[in-house]
Amino acid sequence: xxxxxxxxxxxxxxxxxxxxxxxxxxxxxxxxxxxxxxxxxxxxxxxxxxxxxxxxxxxxxxxxxxxxxxxxxxxxxxxxxxxxxxxxxxxxxxxxxxxxxxxx
Numbered sequence: 001x002x003x004x005x006x007x008x009x010x011x012x013x014x015x016x017x018x019x020x021x022x023x024x025x026x027x028x029x030x031x032x033x034x035x036x037x038x039x040x041x042x043x044x045x046x047x048x049x050x051x052x053x054x055x056x057x058x059x060x061x062x063x064x065x066x067x068x069x070x071x072x073x074x075x076x077x078x079x080x081x082x083x084x085x086x087x088x089x090x091x092x093x094x095x096x097x098x099x100x101x102x103x104x
Contacts, residue, residue, distance in 0.1 A: 024049045
């Protein structure tokens with residue numbers, strides 16, 4: 001119960017994306033020092049926080065990547081992958097042209 005309350009408070013008060021593992025460790029150590037959680041509860045809480053932070057960072061990175069992709073499409077920029085695909089198509093066409101020249 002106390003652990004859930006502390007976890008909820010930490011999530012709400014800190015801001016998960018900005019929270020680093022080191023900062024989480026500091027907060028947990030302070031809670032252990034004050035006797036608000038045991039060392040074992042602190043370890044569990046830290047693991048939970050770090051896992052949640054990583055999940056949130058991944059979600060944020062995915063959203064950033066999506067927005068970048070949308071911005072690139074809106075600006076009509078060509079991605080490197082598209083350039084590579086076009087190079088392959090050009091090489092295939094050049095080979096076909098060379099084959100056709102030999103037949104003529």
